[in-house]
Amino acid sequence: MTPFTGGFAPVTDETTAFDLEVTGRIPAELNGRYLRNGPNPLSLDDPTASHLFLGEGMVHGVRLRDGRAEWYRNRWVRSARVAERLGEPPRPGPLHKNWDFAANTHVIGLAGRTFATVEAGPLPYELDYELDTVGTCDFDGGLPGGFAAHTHLDPVSGELHALAYFFGWDHHQHIVIDPKGSVTRIRDIPIADAPMLHDFALTERYVVIYDLPVTFSQAHAEKGVPLPYAWNDAHGARIGLMSRQSGEVRWVEVDPCWVFHTLNAYDDGDEVVVDVVRYPKRFVDARLDLGGLPTLDRWTIDPAAGKVRQTRLDDRPQEFPRMDERRTGRPYRYGYTSAARDLHDVLYPADGELEDLPDQAFDNTLIKHDLARGTQEQRWFGRGAYVGEPAFVASGAAEDDGYVLVLVNNETRGAADLVILSAQDFTGEPVATVHLPARVPLGFHGSWIAD
Numbered sequence: 001m002t003p004f005t006g007g008f009a010p011v012t013d014e015t016t017a018f019d020l021e022v023t024g025r026i027p028a029e030l031n032g033r034y035l036r037n038g039p040n041p042l043s044l045d046d047p048t049a050s051h052l053f054l055g056e057g058m059v060h061g062v063r064l065r066d067g068r069a070e071w072y073r074n075r076w077v078r079s080a081r082v083a084e085r086l087g088e089p090p091r092p093g094p095l096h097k098n099w100d101f102a103a104n105t106h107v108i109g110l111a112g113r114t115f116a117t118v119e120a121g122p123l124p125y126e127l128d129y130e131l132d133t134v135g136t137c138d139f140d141g142g143l144p145g146g147f148a149a150h151t152h153l154d155p156v157s158g159e160l161h162a163l164a165y166f167f168g169w170d171h172h173q174h175i176v177i178d179p180k181g182s183v184t185r186i187r188d189i190p191i192a193d194a195p196m197l198h199d200f201a202l203t204e205r206y207v208v209i210y211d212l213p214v215t216f217s218q219a220h221a222e223k224g225v226p227l228p229y230a231w232n233d234a235h236g237a238r239i240g241l242m243s244r245q246s247g248e249v250r251w252v253e254v255d256p257c258w259v260f261h262t263l264n265a266y267d268d269g270d271e272v273v274v275d276v277v278r279y280p281k282r283f284v285d286a287r288l289d290l291g292g293l294p295t296l297d298r299w300t301i302d303p304a305a306g307k308v309r310q311t312r313l314d315d316r317p318q319e320f321p322r323m324d325e326r327r328t329g330r331p332y333r334y335g336y337t338s339a340a341r342d343l344h345d346v347l348y349p350a351d352g353e354l355e356d357l358p359d360q361a362f363d364n365t366l367i368k369h370d371l372a373r374g375t376q377e378q379r380w381f382g383r384g385a386y387v388g389e390p391a392f393v394a395s396g397a398a399e400d401d402g403y404v405l406v407l408v409n410n411e412t413r414g415a416a417d418l419v420i421l422s423a424q425d426f427t428g429e430p431v432a433t434v435h436l437p438a439r440v441p442l443g444f445h446g447s448w449i450a451d
């Protein structure tokens with residue numbers, strides 16, 4: 001059964017709309033685009049509609065300028081297959097291992113360019129300002145293999161870091177791209193069993209690698225399982241601290257678990273603090289689910305002693321952790337996540353059967369974490385709201401002086417709103433709500449890309 005139902009149901013049209021209706025006042029300092037990527041299969045009859053991670057990427061964008069919401073656009077990423085289905089010529093560009101995929105996981109800005117990204121082998125797709133597909137990109141031949149869905153930008157050096165993996169490799173690949181968009185460093189890190197690696201962390205000293213027991217499964221691949229990665233008890237679990245300077249990796253064992261996402265990480269004296277959304281298990285028997293609910297946890301790693309201390313920051317099920325990216329890799333205080341208890345209950349019911357997702361099934365909340373005080377503020381958007389990933393946009397110097405941008409389904413209108421919250425007035429009235437002309441399905445990650 002397809003997972004693309006309810007909030008995940010794909011849209012069938014590409015929309016362009018200008019001068020969107022706004023409630024409240026869009027801050028005049030927000031000049032740029034809020035973009036968000038997610039899987040949107042061309043047809044529910046397609047094999048790409050069989051797994052949430054495989055649907056063709058569609059990027060939704062809202063352009064804000066001078067206090068106005070200038071446009072909304074949504075565009076499929078034109079892989080050759082998508083272009084063909086839409087009756088268009090293929091876009092030019094290189095491929096890794098001849099693998100062409102309409103990148104569906106994240107969308108980022110780099111060097112004045114826009115990229116839709118995905119992991120596990122394919123190259124990113126470059127988009128133009130108005131979200132039309134330019135083509136695949138290997139950064140002028142700088143990428144030896146694929147790229148990564150998640151990247152981390154060092155706010156001081158301006159370097160973009162990525163960790164690529166591929167089922168045919170005996171290593172992960174660390175990639176550094178400079179602010180001009182040139183690949184400046186490639187390092188291979190030997191890793192056995194071809195594990196999945198969705199995200200990593202960056203500190204001032206280290207690239208933090210999660211080597212966790214979800215690995216490529218040849219048996220599942222031969223059976224035709226759409227995403228042939230599965231929990232593998234034999235693999236073990238460890239965290240690698242790779243020196244950004246020397247490339248030397250120090251491995252430290254942790255309890256088996258699965259991590260999709262990092263909130264942030266930083267060096268604390270000789271120790272390293274890594275905050276993640278952590279699942280007790282995942283991808284059991286090649287399925288996404290059956291692993292238990294995620295919690296926000298902290299690893300405090302003592303590399304000299306080879307020990308990790310694990311503490312719980314919040315035991316509510318939550319995902320999509322984001323923070324003020326001026327603090328990436330540095331000590332920080334605030335984090336933002338979206339909580340979706342009912343979503344998880346519906347997606348991953350106790351009997352393990354993936355069921356239809358009724359619109360009313362969602363109970364979506366954003367959480368602002370104050371990690372210094374150990375407190376949280378919750379903002380509830382109501383049933384049917386399908387709250388997406390919160391993106392923080394800085395305004396003043398203080399860490400939470402800024403805005404939280406999030407796409408929220410407006411059930412009454414049957415369309416999405418881009419809600420702009422004041423991060424310092426997290427539960428108060430939104431600063432502005434931009435009313436989009438179309439639904440935006442639940443998806444993955446996005447970015448505010450200032451002009």
Ligand SMILES: [Fe+2]
Pocket residue numbers: 105149150198199260261444445
């Ligand atoms: Fe992700």
